[in-house]
Amino acid sequence: MIDIGINLTNKQFAGECDEIINRAINAGVEQILLTGTSVRSSKEALALAKEYPDTLFATAGIHPHDAKSMNNESINILKALLSEKQVIAVGECGLDFDRDFSPRPVQEACFHAQLTLSEEVSKPLFLHERAAFEHFIAILAEHKQLPQAVVHCFTGSLKEVKTYLDKGYYIGFTGAVSDSRRFAHLEEVVRYVPLDSMLIETDAPFMMPKNTPNRQLSYKQQRRNEPAFLPYVAQSIAQFKGIPLKAVTESTTQNAQELFKL
Numbered sequence: 001m002i003d004i005g006i007n008l009t010n011k012q013f014a015g016e017c018d019e020i021i022n023r024a025i026n027a028g029v030e031q032i033l034l035t036g037t038s039v040r041s042s043k044e045a046l047a048l049a050k051e052y053p054d055t056l057f058a059t060a061g062i063h064p065h066d067a068k069s070m071n072n073e074s075i076n077i078l079k080a081l082l083s084e085k086q087v088i089a090v091g092e093c094g095l096d097f098d099r100d101f102s103p104r105p106v107q108e109a110c111f112h113a114q115l116t117l118s119e120e121v122s123k124p125l126f127l128h129e130r131a132a133f134e135h136f137i138a139i140l141a142e143h144k145q146l147p148q149a150v151v152h153c154f155t156g157s158l159k160e161v162k163t164y165l166d167k168g169y170y171i172g173f174t175g176a177v178s179d180s181r182r183f184a185h186l187e188e189v190v191r192y193v194p195l196d197s198m199l200i201e202t203d204a205p206f207m208m209p210k211n212t213p214n215r216q217l218s219y220k221q222q223r224r225n226e227p228a229f230l231p232y233v234a235q236s237i238a239q240f241k242g243i244p245l246k247a248v249t250e251s252t253t254q255n256a257q258e259l260f261k262l
Contacts, residue, residue, distance in 0.1 A: 001234065001249050002031045002256040003227040004172055005092075005126070005152050005201035008056075009034065009044040012205040012224055021052060024227035028249070031262060032056050032227050035092050035126065035152075035203075037063035039077050042087075049086040057260065059126045061091035067102035067110035075113050082121045088260045090118040091126030092152065095139070098131040108139060115143045124259055125149035127169075133160055140167070148259055153203050154189070161189050165197055170259055172199045175209030175225065178236040190240040195251040199259070200233045202226065209233055 003024065007013075013020055024032060034049060036042030036059045045058035060081040062070055081087050093114040095107050102110075118125050124147050129136045133156065140146065151164050152172035161171060171193050176183045202209075204225040209232035217223060231245075234252065238245040256262060 001029045001200065001230055002033070002253050002262070003029050003202050003204075003230045004033045004150065004199045004256055004260075005035050005174075006032055006204040006227055007035055007037070007041075007206070008032075008048055008204075009041045010205055013226075017048065017051075020226055020228075021055060024230070025055075027228040027231055029227045029230050030055070031256075033088070033201075033260070034058045036060045036081075036087075037092050038066040038069055039074050042078065042081055046081055046084055046087055053086070056086075057262070058087045059089040059091050060087050061089075061093045061114055061126065062110055063092045064094055064096040064107040064110065064128060065099065065101040067107045070106075070110045070113070075117055078114070079117060079121065082117070082123055087123075088262070089124045089126045090114055090121065092128045093125070094128035095132035095136045096128060096130040097135070104135075108135065111139055112142075115139070115146060118147055119143060119145045122147055127151045128153070129156070137163060150199055150259060152201060153207065155183055155186065156189075157185065158189055158192060161193060165193065170197055170199050170255060172201050173233060173237060174201050174203045174207040175212075175229070175233055176207055177233065177240070178210040180210070187240050190237055195241075195243075195247065196255060198237070198248075198252050199255055200230060200237070200248075200252045202230050202233065204229075209236065211236060
């Protein structure tokens with residue numbers, strides 16, 4: 001399996017990289033993408049990826065929450081990072097009108113800048129959208145030479161996912177699919193999305209799969225997600241689709257290899 005998005009630079013993982021990676025490999029997760037959410041975290045993600053060649057890879061981008069941190073040098077720095085072979089996608093970038101940690105006009109300008117960057121470097125997009133679907137789609141439509149993309153950590157509606165699929169985008173699913181209380185609608189979405197358009201991710205340390213057995217949590221008191229729990233995301237998808245788990249893991253692995261050229 002390939003976990004297409006974790007936040008290994010998060011302070012919750014400080015000093016535990018070897019243990020996190022070893023548990024992931026033991027669980028069948030052979031490659032992991034580290035998500036860049038700011039210039040700083042993108043640099044840190046690249047540094048970690050270089051320490052674990054062929055296992056860790058990185059993205060480089062500015063999350064909408066951090067859009068206010070963008071300055072005149074940010075895009076040039078991201079472009080330099082994207083010239084590294086371990087940095088395989090632009091992002092995490094997009095819009096988040098749910099929390100508005102950065103002003104909306106600033107988010108939009110930051111998003112435009114990174115879409116233009118992706119057109120220049122021809123590396124796939126790692127997209128984020130929350131409560132901003134119409135603005136998000138409108139901005140994407142202004143860019144005519146965009147590479148392939150994944151809409152990561154998808155929790156939206158069936159109507160929204162149909163729009164993304166029509167654009168040829170991949171859909172990234174996290175442990176949210178197992179949360180029947182908050183995201184019950186995702187069962188219908190998962191059933192609709194074809195396997196060849198799916199990717200799986202943990203978004204660790206967030207989005208803990210609800211179907212993770214308690215015995216798996218013994219080495220951390222808090223319910224902190226990590227790549228070793230990726231099989232439980234795949235398990236929920238297999239259950240919803242009524243197909244073997246192996247079909248999910250094989251297809252999503254192949255999809256990730258094709259999108260990110262792994």
